Amino acid sequence: MAVMTKQQAKHFAEMNDFFLDLLNLLKEKGIINNQEHRVMLLTGFEKLVLNLEKKKIISVKEAKDAIAKGFTSLVYALAK
Amino acid sequence: MYGWAGQRLRIDLTKGNIIKEPLSSEYRRKWIGGRGFNSDVIYNEVPPDMDPFDPRTRVCFGMGPISGTAAPSTGRVTVSCKSPLTGGFGDSSMGGHWGAEVKYAGYDQIIIQGRAKKPVYIWMDDDKVEIRDASHLWGKFPRDADTIIKQELKDEDIHIMSIGPAGENLVRFACTFNDIWRAAGRTGHGAVIGSKNLKGIATRGSGSVKIARPKEFFAVCNRLRQMFKNDPMKMGLYEYGSLCLINFANRDGWLPWKNLQYGGTPLANNMSGETHSKTVLKHREGCYACPICCGRFTHINEGKWAGEEFGGPEYEHAVPTGPRVGIIEDANDIWHNARLTNDLGMDGIETGAVISAAMEWYQRGLITAKDTGGLELEWGDEAVVDQLIQDIAYRRGFGNILADGGDRASDKLGLGDKGHYYTITTRGMSLPGDDPRGLGFGYGLSFAVGTRGGCDHLRSLCCLELSGALYPGLNTKILGDERPAKPTTTVGKPYMVYYEENQKTVTDCLNVCCFTTHWSYAVLTQDQLDYFNACTGMDMTLEEFLEVGERVYNLERAYWARLMSGAREDVVPERFTKEPMPQHVDYQTNVGATLPIDEMLPKYYKYRDYEPGTGFPSERTLKKLGLDYVADDIRPLRKRYMSESEQKKKKYYY
Numbered sequence: 001m002a003v004m005t006k007q008q009a010k011h012f013a014e015m016n017d018f019f020l021d022l023l024n025l026l027k028e029k030g031i032i033n034n035q036e037h038r039v040m041l042l043t044g045f046e047k048l049v050l051n052l053e054k055k056k057i058i059s060v061k062e063a064k065d066a067i068a069k070g071f072t073s074l075v076y077a078l079a080k
Numbered sequence: 081m082y083g084w085a086g087q088r089l090r091i092d093l094t095k096g097n098i099i100k101e102p103l104s105s106e107y108r109r110k111w112i113g114g115r116g117f118n119s120d121v122i123y124n125e126v127p128p129d130m131d132p133f134d135p136r137t138r139v140c141f142g143m144g145p146i147s148g149t150a151a152p153s154t155g156r157v158t159v160s161c162k163s164p165l166t167g168g169f170g171d172s173s174m175g176g177h178w179g180a181e182v183k184y185a186g187y188d189q190i191i192i193q194g195r196a197k198k199p200v201y202i203w204m205d206d207d208k209v210e211i212r213d214a215s216h217l218w219g220k221f222p223r224d225a226d227t228i229i230k231q232e233l234k235d236e237d238i239h240i241m242s243i244g245p246a247g248e249n250l251v252r253f254a255c256t257f258n259d260i261w262r263a264a265g266r267t268g269h270g271a272v273i274g275s276k277n278l279k280g281i282a283t284r285g286s287g288s289v290k291i292a293r294p295k296e297f298f299a300v301c302n303r304l305r306q307m308f309k310n311d312p313m314k315m316g317l318y319e320y321g322s323l324c325l326i327n328f329a330n331r332d333g334w335l336p337w338k339n340l341q342y343g344g345t346p347l348a349n350n351m352s353g354e355t356h357s358k359t360v361l362k363h364r365e366g367c368y369a370c371p372i373c374c375g376r377f378t379h380i381n382e383g384k385w386a387g388e389e390f391g392g393p394e395y396e397h398a399v400p401t402g403p404r405v406g407i408i409e410d411a412n413d414i415w416h417n418a419r420l421t422n423d424l425g426m427d428g429i430e431t432g433a434v435i436s437a438a439m440e441w442y443q444r445g446l447i448t449a450k451d452t453g454g455l456e457l458e459w460g461d462e463a464v465v466d467q468l469i470q471d472i473a474y475r476r477g478f479g480n481i482l483a484d485g486g487d488r489a490s491d492k493l494g495l496g497d498k499g500h501y502y503t504i505t506t507r508g509m510s511l512p513g514d515d516p517r518g519l520g521f522g523y524g525l526s527f528a529v530g531t532r533g534g535c536d537h538l539r540s541l542c543c544l545e546l547s548g549a550l551y552p553g554l555n556t557k558i559l560g561d562e563r564p565a566k567p568t569t570t571v572g573k574p575y576m577v578y579y580e581e582n583q584k585t586v587t588d589c590l591n592v593c594c595f596t597t598h599w600s601y602a603v604l605t606q607d608q609l610d611y612f613n614a615c616t617g618m619d620m621t622l623e624e625f626l627e628v629g630e631r632v633y634n635l636e637r638a639y640w641a642r643l644m645s646g647a648r649e650d651v652v653p654e655r656f657t658k659e660p661m662p663q664h665v666d667y668q669t670n671v672g673a674t675l676p677i678d679e680m681l682p683k684y685y686k687y688r689d690y691e692p693g694t695g696f697p698s699e700r701t702l703k704k705l706g707l708d709y710v711a712d713d714i715r716p717l718r719k720r721y722m723s724e725s726e727q728k729k730k731k732y733y734y
Contacts, residue, residue, distance in 0.1 A: 017683050019560060019575045038704075039623040041687070042630065043605075044579060045560035047622075068553070071560035 155368025167734030184285025244425020261391025320353025400432020509533030647695030
C-alpha cells in the first residue's frame with residue numbers, strides 16, 4: 001500500500017533524523033492513531049515495523065527487510 | 081507484596097523522629113522506585129528557592145523493586161537532593177551491597193531531613209532504627225569510619241554508607257560511599273548529608289524479597305547471565321575495568337588532556353587498563369549480583385606512594401586528577417590522587433575539573449600566584465595537585481575557593497565570562513572525562529539538556545554511539561539506522577538521546593547498573609520489563625514501562641524550569657563549539673571536530689515536546705504523563721522566563 005510518493009521517500013531517506021517526521025506522516029494519513037504514535041515513539045523502530053506489518057501496510061518480506069536494513073528500506077516499501 | 085518492601089523510612093534529625101510510611105500500589109506503579117521515588121520527593125518537598133544546606137531540605141536514598149534479587153546488577157542506590165553545586169536538581173548512583181541490605185531490612189527508600197545537634201550516624205537493624213552518636217567518627221575517612229562502626233556494633237557483615245571529611249566541611253561536590261569504595265560521586269549530596277551532621281547509615285537486613293512468579297523470574301535471570309558470558313563489553317570491563325577505555329579514548333580524541341585543550345596524549349597507555357592490571361591491580365571486585373565485576377582494587381608497589389591501596393579507580397575517577405591536570409608520566413601519581421579523593425570523600429570528576437580550570441586560568445594569566453596563595457599551578461605538577469586536593473577537602477587557602485565549584489570560584493576571583501569559558505560546565509556542574517568532539521555528538525547534546533547539570537557517563541551517555549558498533553544491528557532495531565553508531569555524526573542523534581534518556585531513567589528507577597543495559601547490551605529494555613513483571617506481578621506493557629522514565633525525566637526538567645532554567649541554558653561549553661579538536665597523536669580520528677549542537681537541539685525539543693522558546697515541558701505532555709500539578713506549577717513561569725529581565729541574566733549556577 002503506497003503511503004507516500006517516491007519523491008517523499010527519497011526526501012525521508014536523506015534526512016538526518018527522520019523517526020518523528022515519519023510517525024507524524026503516518027498519523028496524518030490515518031495509518032496510526034495518537035496512542036500508537038506515542039507507543040512507537042517510546043519503544044523504537046522495530047515496533048513501528050511490526051505494527052505496519054500487522055496492519056498489512058507492508059508485507060512480511062518488506063518488514064523483515066526493514067528490520068535488517070533499516071529506515072531507508074521501510075520508506076521505499078511505503079512508497080510502492 | 082512482591083518486589084517492593086512497600087514502605088519507606090523518614091528520619092527527622094532535628095526532632096529525632098523515625099517514621100515508617102507505606103508506599104501505595106498506585107505510587108509504586110507511577111514511579112517504580114530509585115530515582116523515580118527520589119525525584120518525586122525532591123520536587124514536592126524541596127522548594128527550588130531553598131538553600132541546599134537548609135535543615136529542612138531532604139536527602140533521599142532510593143532502592144527499587146528488583147534491589148536485592150538475583151537479576152543482574154541490582155544492588156545500586158540512587159541518592160538525590162537539591163544540589164549545593166548547581167543549586168538545581170541533583171542525583172547520583174552507587175553500586176556496592178548496601179542497597180540490597182536496606183531492602184532486606186525492609187525499606188524501599190530512606191528520606192533524611194532536619195539537622196542533628198551534633199554528629200550522628202543511623203543504625204538500622206531490620207525494623208529497629210536508632211540515631212547514635214558519631215562524634216568519634218567525625219573527621220574520619222570512610223574506610224576508618226567503616227572499621228570503627230563494625231567494631232562498635234560487633235558485626236563485620238553489616239553494610240555502611242558514609243561521607244568523608246569533604247562532606248563534613250561542606251565541599252559543594254562532596255560525595256557518599258558505601259562498602260567504603262563504592263561512590264555516588266556527583267552533584268554534592270555528601271555536603272548536604274554533612275550539613276545535617278550525619279556521618280552515615282549502618283544497616284543489617286535479614287529479610288528477603290518476595291518474587292511473584294519465581295520460575296519465570298529465574299528463567300529470565302539465568303538467560304541473561306548466559307548472555308554475559310560472551311558479551312564483548314563485559315569481557316573488556318571484567319578484564320581491565322573501565323580503564324579499558326583509555327586507549328580507545330586517546331585514539332578517538334576524547335581523553336581530556338589539560339582541561340580538554342586536547343583530546344589525548346601520546347603517553348596515555350601509562351594509565352590504561354592493560355598497564356594497570358600488570359602493575360598495580362591487587363584483585364577485581366563486583367557489586368551485588370553483578371556478572372561483570374568491573375571493580376578494581378589497587379595497591380601501589382613502588383615509588384613515593386608505595387603501600388597505598390584503595391578500591392578503584394574507574395576511568396572517570398582517574399582521568400580528572402590525571403591527564404586532565406596534565407599528569408601522565410608516572411601513573412602512580414594518578415592512582416594516589418584517586419585514592420585521596422576517595423578517602424576525603426569528594427567527586428573525583430569535579431575535583432579534577434576545578435583544579436584543571438584553575439590551571440588553565442593560571443596558564444592564560446587570568447590568575448597568578450598572588451591569587452593562589454603562592455601555588456604555581458603548572459600543568460602536571462603532582463605536588464601542587466596533591467596539595468590542592470587536600471586543601472579543597474579541608475577548605476584551606478586557595479582550596480577554600482575551589483571547594484565551591486569552578487563557576488563560583490571564577491566569580492569569587494572576579495574573572496568574568498573569560499573565567500567561565502574554562503570551567504567546562506553546564507548549569508554549574510563539570511563535564512567529566514569525555515570530550516564530546518570525540519566520544520560522540522549525542523553525548524554532547526545530552527550534556528546540554530541533562531537534568532542534573534553537566535550530565536555524564538552514567539546519566540546521559542548515549543551508549544548506542546559508545547558501544548553500539550559492537551552489537552551489529554542494534555542501532556537499526558531501535559533507531560532504524562546503523563549510521564548513528566558513528567560518534568561524530570548528527571544522523572539520528574536527537575532520537576537517540578530522547579530514547580536513551582528515557583531508557584536510562586527507568587533503569588535508574590529499577591536501580592540496575594547501566595553497565596549491564598547500556599554499555600553492554602546483554603540486557604535490553606524488554607528483558608528488564610520481563611524480570612520486573614515476573615518479580616512484582618505488575619504486568620506493565622513496554623510503553624508504560626518506558627513512560628515511567630519519560631515521566632521522571634520531565635518532572636526533573638520541570639524542577640529546573642521553576643529555577644528559571646530552560647532553553648537559554650541548554651548550552652555546552654564554548655570550547656566544544658568554537659575550538660576544532662587539535663591533533664595529539666598521528667592515529668587520532670577526530671582532528672578538526674567541533675560539536676554541532678545547534679543542528680541537533682531543535683529536533684530534540686520536538687521529540688521531548690518542549691516549547692521552543694522556553695524549553696519547558698509542554699502542558700500537553702505533562703498532562704499525558706499524569707503530571708497535571710507540575711503543569712500548574714510552571715504555567716505562570718513561562719511569561720517570566722521570556723521577559724526581558726530574565727533574558728538579560730547569565731546563569732552559570734542557581
